[in-house]
Amino acid sequence: MAEPPKPGLEARMTAAKLIGAVIDRKTPLDGMLDATGGNPAYLKLTDADRGLVRAILNTTLRHLPRIEAILASLVSNPLPEGARALHHVLVVAAAQILYLDIPDHSAVDLAVEQANRDPRNRRFAGLVNAVLRRLSREKEGLLASVEQVSPMPDWFMKRLTAAYGAEEAAQIAAAQLVPAAIDLTVKSDPQGWAEKLGGHVLPTGSVRLNAFAGSIPELEGFEAGEWWVQDAAAAIPARLFGDISGQHIADLCSAPGGKTAQLAQAGARVTAVEQSKSRLKRLESNLARLKLSAESVEANLLDHRPDTLYDGVLLDAPCSSTGTTRRHPDVLWTKGPDDIVRLAALQEKLLRHALTLVKPGGKVVFCNCSLDPSEGEELIARVLADTPEVSLLPVPASYFPGLQAAINARGEIRTTPAMLTGDGEYPGGTDGFFAAVLQKSIETNH
Numbered sequence: 001m002a003e004p005p006k007p008g009l010e011a012r013m014t015a016a017k018l019i020g021a022v023i024d025r026k027t028p029l030d031g032m033l034d035a036t037g038g039n040p041a042y043l044k045l046t047d048a049d050r051g052l053v054r055a056i057l058n059t060t061l062r063h064l065p066r067i068e069a070i071l072a073s074l075v076s077n078p079l080p081e082g083a084r085a086l087h088h089v090l091v092v093a094a095a096q097i098l099y100l101d102i103p104d105h106s107a108v109d110l111a112v113e114q115a116n117r118d119p120r121n122r123r124f125a126g127l128v129n130a131v132l133r134r135l136s137r138e139k140e141g142l143l144a145s146v147e148q149v150s151p152m153p154d155w156f157m158k159r160l161t162a163a164y165g166a167e168e169a170a171q172i173a174a175a176q177l178v179p180a181a182i183d184l185t186v187k188s189d190p191q192g193w194a195e196k197l198g199g200h201v202l203p204t205g206s207v208r209l210n211a212f213a214g215s216i217p218e219l220e221g222f223e224a225g226e227w228w229v230q231d232a233a234a235a236i237p238a239r240l241f242g243d244i245s246g247q248h249i250a251d252l253c254s255a256p257g258g259k260t261a262q263l264a265q266a267g268a269r270v271t272a273v274e275q276s277k278s279r280l281k282r283l284e285s286n287l288a289r290l291k292l293s294a295e296s297v298e299a300n301l302l303d304h305r306p307d308t309l310y311d312g313v314l315l316d317a318p319c320s321s322t323g324t325t326r327r328h329p330d331v332l333w334t335k336g337p338d339d340i341v342r343l344a345a346l347q348e349k350l351l352r353h354a355l356t357l358v359k360p361g362g363k364v365v366f367c368n369c370s371l372d373p374s375e376g377e378e379l380i381a382r383v384l385a386d387t388p389e390v391s392l393l394p395v396p397a398s399y400f401p402g403l404q405a406a407i408n409a410r411g412e413i414r415t416t417p418a419m420l421t422g423d424g425e426y427p428g429g430t431d432g433f434f435a436a437v438l439q440k441s442i443e444t445n446h
Helices: 009-025 047-074 084-099 104-117 122-137 139-145 154-164 166-175 190-197 237-241 258-265 277-290 337-355 377-385
Strands: 183-186 227-229 248-252 269-274 295-298 310-316 358-368 390-392 413-415 433-440
Touching: 009 047, 009 084, 009 104, 047 084, 047 122, 047 139, 084 104, 084 122, 084 139, 104 122, 122 139, 154 166, 154 337, 183 190, 183 258, 227 258, 237 258, 237 310, 237 358, 237 433, 248 258, 258 269, 258 277, 258 310, 269 277, 277 295, 310 337, 337 358, 337 377, 377 390, 377 433
Parallel strands: 248 269, 248 310, 269 295, 310 358
Antiparallel strands: 183 227, 358 433, 390 433, 413 433
16 A cells, blocks of 8 residues: 655645646646646645645746756756756755745655656656755855846846846846735725725825735725725726726726726726636626626627727737736746747737727727837837827826836836835835827827
8 A cells, every 4th residue: 555645745746747837838827726727736735735836836936047057056967858857856846945934854855755756757866865955055155156147037138138228137037036015906095095904005006015914805995895906017007098087998808807997996987898708707706896887898809899989998918928927937937039029919919909999089008017128119119100190198207206217208107026116014016017008189080
């Protein structure tokens, strides 16, 4: 009769397996960690072990280049070409030893056990033991030796440096090592809610909770629908319309509904367009909790043609999501330069269609959570160059006092994870976001 697995072994085996899926097969974490349709090995775990797996995965991916550099310095000969499973066992164990509050001996012991249980890796169990024990003994010096290694993959660091310069690129890379803060968009009285929830008000009007806020559904105001969780940067685009009371505004690619809720709260009649039925249901459920309403339309955006043109359209376009690595550190390992090119082309197509949906004088707010200019500034410049009936409406530099750095010279919004410095009580940072306001001229016949 086989011995039962050691406590914690299944969690480590699952973590190593999922790391392999992310790095080697470019599989996004969200789907694998989904509570209903996720990876079977992950779903078999207890809630506590699932939490441990998520912590290991996020930590490993945040620090992966540094972990791999340290391991390479400890292994005299590179691992065999086909030893990817062994590589994943080592990086998962190293992440625990270097960055997580887990006893070193436990991480070493369970990694050796993993190697012994895998026929491909059994002969390397001694190597795993030796490397990880040395790592445990020398971790302070080893961590210091990789401080200059960027935590982001080379391909992305090169793009960041080209777009922002070396200094700002390094700040953005450092910011993604810190887990994202929890920001709330409140229906009214941000200062009052900040006081009730122990948070503080950001320059954008969002309320940022401190690091010890507790369970979100249990906080005051959740059940009553007084606020919703939304990163401060993601809350900016809907505010760029100005006064929309009584106007008919479409929120395209609208799920999960944070921006839809903002538009409805601002007094607009909102049509939420989303092609995924399940995501549309989630949006409707979120709006119900918030006691806000919007017309839901299940449709591919490119097929959507309303009977009457809208006063305004918000297009949060599908993008590379490279601005969200603080909360989704797998993004930089599942996407590459080709994805950015492909997604920029799709965004341009969607934006050009969105511009046909607004009446003369109507506004289109285009936004996404990418840090790459090809999905932002360059795309907008291209559309403006050959669409004379459309102009850019600059966002005034005074629009967000305290966050003027997010408004570029042309009046577009460009936030990065290195903005909004924190302190001991409140985490800093915000998602990387791009937003621009386009207006159709009143004379146009299009």
